[in-house]
Amino acid sequence: MENVKRIPYGVSNFVEVVEQNQYYVDKTMYLPLLEEQPNSLFFIRPRRFGKSIFLSMLWAYYDIAQKDKFQERFGNLWVGSHPTPSQGKYQVLFLDFSRASGGSGSLAENFDRYCGMAMDAFGKTYERYYFPGFAQKIEELPDFVSKLNYLNFQTREKNIPLYLIIDEYDNFTNVVLNEQGNEVYHALTHASGFYREVFKKFKGMFERIFMTGVSPVTLDDLTSGFNIGWNISTSYQFNMMLGFSEEDVRTMLQYYKDAGQLPDNTDIEAMITEMKPWYDNYCFAEECLDRDPKMFNCDMVLYYLRNYMNLGKSPKLMIDPNTRTDYNKMKKLIQLDRLDGDRKGVLRKITDEGQIVTTLVTTFPASEIANPEIFPSLLFYYGMLTISATRGTRIILSIPNNNVRKQYYEFMLEEYQNKRYINMNKLADLFDNMAYDGQWRETFEFIAQAYKENSSVRSAIEGERNLQGFFTAYLSVNAYYLIAPEVELNHGFCDLFLMPDLLRYEVAHSYIVELKYLSAKDSEAKAQKQWQEAVEQIKGYAAGRKVQMMIQQTQLHLIVMQFRGCELERMEEV
Numbered sequence: 001m002e003n004v005k006r007i008p009y010g011v012s013n014f015v016e017v018v019e020q021n022q023y024y025v026d027k028t029m030y031l032p033l034l035e036e037q038p039n040s041l042f043f044i045r046p047r048r049f050g051k052s053i054f055l056s057m058l059w060a061y062y063d064i065a066q067k068d069k070f071q072e073r074f075g076n077l078w079v080g081s082h083p084t085p086s087q088g089k090y091q092v093l094f095l096d097f098s099r100a101s102g103g104s105g106s107l108a109e110n111f112d113r114y115c116g117m118a119m120d121a122f123g124k125t126y127e128r129y130y131f132p133g134f135a136q137k138i139e140e141l142p143d144f145v146s147k148l149n150y151l152n153f154q155t156r157e158k159n160i161p162l163y164l165i166i167d168e169y170d171n172f173t174n175v176v177l178n179e180q181g182n183e184v185y186h187a188l189t190h191a192s193g194f195y196r197e198v199f200k201k202f203k204g205m206f207e208r209i210f211m212t213g214v215s216p217v218t219l220d221d222l223t224s225g226f227n228i229g230w231n232i233s234t235s236y237q238f239n240m241m242l243g244f245s246e247e248d249v250r251t252m253l254q255y256y257k258d259a260g261q262l263p264d265n266t267d268i269e270a271m272i273t274e275m276k277p278w279y280d281n282y283c284f285a286e287e288c289l290d291r292d293p294k295m296f297n298c299d300m301v302l303y304y305l306r307n308y309m310n311l312g313k314s315p316k317l318m319i320d321p322n323t324r325t326d327y328n329k330m331k332k333l334i335q336l337d338r339l340d341g342d343r344k345g346v347l348r349k350i351t352d353e354g355q356i357v358t359t360l361v362t363t364f365p366a367s368e369i370a371n372p373e374i375f376p377s378l379l380f381y382y383g384m385l386t387i388s389a390t391r392g393t394r395i396i397l398s399i400p401n402n403n404v405r406k407q408y409y410e411f412m413l414e415e416y417q418n419k420r421y422i423n424m425n426k427l428a429d430l431f432d433n434m435a436y437d438g439q440w441r442e443t444f445e446f447i448a449q450a451y452k453e454n455s456s457v458r459s460a461i462e463g464e465r466n467l468q469g470f471f472t473a474y475l476s477v478n479a480y481y482l483i484a485p486e487v488e489l490n491h492g493f494c495d496l497f498l499m500p501d502l503l504r505y506e507v508a509h510s511y512i513v514e515l516k517y518l519s520a521k522d523s524e525a526k527a528q529k530q531w532q533e534a535v536e537q538i539k540g541y542a543a544g545r546k547v548q549m550m551i552q553q554t555q556l557h558l559i560v561m562q563f564r565g566c567e568l569e570r571m572e573e574v
Contacts, residue, residue: 003021004256004259004260004261005021005022005023005255005259006020006021006022006023007022007023007302007305007306007309008022008023008024008053008302009299009302009303009306010299010322011053012052012053012056013053013056014053014056014057014059014060014073015056015060015073017053018073019072019073023252023255024077025050025244025248025252025298026077026078027050027054027057027241027242028057028061028074028077028078028079028080029078029079029082030238030241031058031061031079031084032082032084033237033238034210035084035086037230037232038230039207039208039209040206040208040209040210040230041209041210041211041230041231041232042169042211042212042213042216042219042230042231042232042233043210043211043212043231043232043233043238043241043242044212044213044214044215044216044219044231044233044381045212045214045233045242045243045284045383046214046282046297046381046382046383047214047323047326047329047330047382047383048297048298048299048300048323048326049242049243049297049298049299049383050242050243050298050299051167051168051212051242052096052167052168052212054212054241054242055094055165055167055210055212058165058210059092059094059165060073060074061074061079061087061088062086062087062088062089062090062092062163062208063088063090063091063092063163064088064089064090064091064126064129065091065125065126066088067087067088070083070087070088089161090161090162090163090207090208091122091125091126091129091155091160091161091162091163092162092163092164092165093118093119093122093162093163093164093165093206094118094165094167095114095115095118095164095165095166095167096166096167096168097166097167097168097169097170097171097172098167098168098171098172099114100114100115100171100172101171101172101175101176107176107180107184107188108194111144111172111194111195111198112143112144112194115144115198116143116144116147119138119144119147119148119151120135120138120139120147122138122151123135123136123137123138123139129158129160130154130158134154137150138150138151144198145197145198145201148198148201148205149201151205152201152205155205161207161208162205162206162207162208163206163207163208163209163210164202164205164206164208164209164210165209165210165211166209166210166211166212167211167212168212168213168214169211169212169213169218169219170213170214170215170217170218170219171213172195173185173188173189173195173217173218173366174214174215174217174218174329176188177217177366178332182366182367185366186366186367189218189366214381214382215378215381215382216231216233216362216363216364216381217364217365217366217369217378218366219231219363220363220364220365220366231362231363233284233362233381234284234285234286234360234362235285236285236286236287236288236291236292238284238285239283239284239285239288239292239295240288240292240293240295242295242298243282243295243296243297243298244295244296244298244301245292245293245295245296246272246276246280246293246294246296247293248296249272249275249296249301250268250272252301252305253266253268253271253272253305254268256305256309261309262308262309262312263312266308270503271304271308271314274314274503275296275300275301275304276401277401277402277482278300278318278319278401278402278403279296279297279300279301279304279401279403280294280295280296280400280401281294281295281386281388281400281401282294282295282296282297282383282386282400283295283386283387283388284386284387285387286360286387286390286395289387289388289389289390297383297403299320299322299323300319300320300323300403303315303320303322304318314503314504316479316504317479318402318403319403319406323403327407327410330382330384331411342372343370343372343375345372346372346375346376347375347408347411347412348412348469350376350379350385350399350408351408351409351411351412351469351472352468352469352472354398354399354405355385355388355396355397355398355399356376356385356396356397357391357394357395357396357397358373358376358377358394358395358397359393359394359395360377360380360387360395360397361373361374361377362377364377364378376397379397380397383400383404384399384404384407384408385397385398385399385400386398386399386400402482405476406476409472409473409476409477409483410476412469412472412473413473413474413476413477416450416454416470416473416474419454420450420453420454422450422474424477426446427443427446427447427474427477427478428477428478430442430443430446431443431477431478431480434478434480434509434511435478435480435481435500435505435507435508435509436507436508436509437508437509438508438509438555438557440509440511440557440559440573441571444513444559444561444571445568445571447470447471447474447475448561448563448568448571449568450470450474451467451470451471451566452566452567452568454470467515467517467563468495468496468515471496471513471515472496475496475498479501479504479505480500480501480505480507481498481499481500481501481507481510481511482499482501483496483497483498483499494512494513494514494537494538494541495513495514495515496511496512496513496514496515497511497512497513497541497547497550498510498511498512498513499550499551500550500551500552500554502552502554507554508554508555509554509555509556509557510550510551510554510555510556510557511556511557511558511559512538512541512542512547512556512557512558512559513559513560513561514534514537514538514558514559514560514561515561515563516530516531516534516560516561516562516563517562517563518530518562518563518564518565518569519564519565520564520565522564527562527564527569527570530562531560531562531570534560534562535560535574538558538560538574539558539574541558542556542558557573558573558574559571559572559573559574560572560574
């Protein structure tokens with residue numbers, strides 16, 4: 001196959017993708033739909049969902065200066081044969097606020113310098129629509145607001161329509177919130193803060209505005225100065241506008257297989273089956289629960305595909321190491337390092353149960369970030385929870401996939417490790433023995449001893465839940481098993497099922513673990529009765545067909561552990 005399309009991993013420039021023969025998943029069918037919406041739109045999606053390339057496509061489509069490239073760039077896409085009357089109609093000011101926070105000056109100076117440079121570039125691009133020397137005139141004006149005001153006069157006089165596109169509208173303020181705290185942030189976004197003032201200037205000046213970001217926090221603080229925005233983030237029509245559907249993924253994999261870039265014996269359905277539990281399962285609108293397929297995180301799919309093409313098999317790590325920075329950013333934004341008891345409780349509940357019933361809050365001011373009732377909604381916007389069902393008038397938000405679940409476990413783990421450090425290399429050796437040789441006793445004794453030593457964790461929430469959280473967090477570090485707490489097996493919920501990841505490792509042993517908890521004052525008779533019940537329970541789980549399917553040829557070990565307070569009192573394989 002001639003000229004196989006390259007994978008646009010990490011590329012956010014639409015023109016580069018189409019002109020340099022890279023693979024593009026067509027989203028242009030959303031353009032007419034967006035034109036039917038109010039003129040100012042906000043769209044929030046988690047990181048790595050294709051926001052930047054989508055905006056870049058909008059720019060290329062609506063820009064009058066790029067009008068004559070329409071056929072060449074859009075000819076093969078949906079909109080190529082269904083252009084709208086607004087195609088190539090606007091002068092576009094494109095701002096990316098992730099670039100506005102760096103520099104040696106004050107916040108206001110850095111922001112002004114970046115936006116001023118964007119205006120200077122605008123002047124050069126569109127000078128021919130004004131008069132000779134227009135670009136120089138813009139350049140000579142001292143600051144961004146003067147340049148905007150000058151442009152406003154000129155465009156009104158000539159009746160020129162303008163389109164404003166802002167990528168990462170909240171990046172600048174999120175950086176401020178993280179690094180300088182609430183007061184500085186408040187000064188920027190309220191009363192006559194420069195950030196709010198700039199947004200006021202946009203009002204009425206641009207015929208159309210489209211902004212994206214990762215959270216609605218800044219939106220709420222700005223909107224009384226800019227109350228013409230329309231938040232379409234949870235509108236059902238746009239649920240699938242970003243991210244990849246399963247069909248998109250299948251088409252892409254088939255393309256690369258046909259092009260000889262994947263081994264001949266590649267089973268595409270098996271690839272999708274492997275990716276789904278890691279990258280799929282996002283839903284952003286309640287109305288779409290029954291109508292739309294769930295969405296995949298695009299960067300993750302491209303990461304997997306790139307690895308598969310290079311190695312002829314799936315990547316050793318299903319989580320793209322580049323997402324570490326996202327996790328660290330998010331940790332700061334939701335102020336995980338400054339969590340109070342209530343929000344910790346919410347996080348623990350989600351980690352233990354995999355879901356939470358709540359009312360989705362669509363916008364909230366920064367001052368509310370720490371409110372535990374709003375916390376699940378914030379996690380939803382960051383892609384840490386997704387809409388999975390409804391319960392009466394409220395919705396159920398769930399952990400979307402293994403990739404995100406690992407981040408929750410990691411958070412718990414960091415907390416435990418801060419209190420009482422455990423040697424992870426030693427644990428890794430124990431996991432090897434457990435997976436390949438069936439030597440499980442030492443691993444569980446090691447974690448039980450760590451639990452005992454980690455006394456501050458115990459005092460937080462005594463009892464079985466806490467015990468289970470601790471074991472889950474440490475077991476989740478191992479790559480051989482997919483850990484899910486409270487899995488429904490054969491009409492009951494087991495505490496821990498260590499499901500072997502047989503697609504990637506030749507694991508020989510699998511495990512179901514039942515954890516039982518006694519308080520210091522419980523009698524011996526109660527202990528004996530509890531043990532017998534646990535043995536019955538775990539044998540019942542193991543007898544189910546679901547378990548047999550999941551463990552395949554591995555040897556299944558059924559382990560019951562009984563704790564009294566923080567001491568492991570009895571542990572046996574049954």
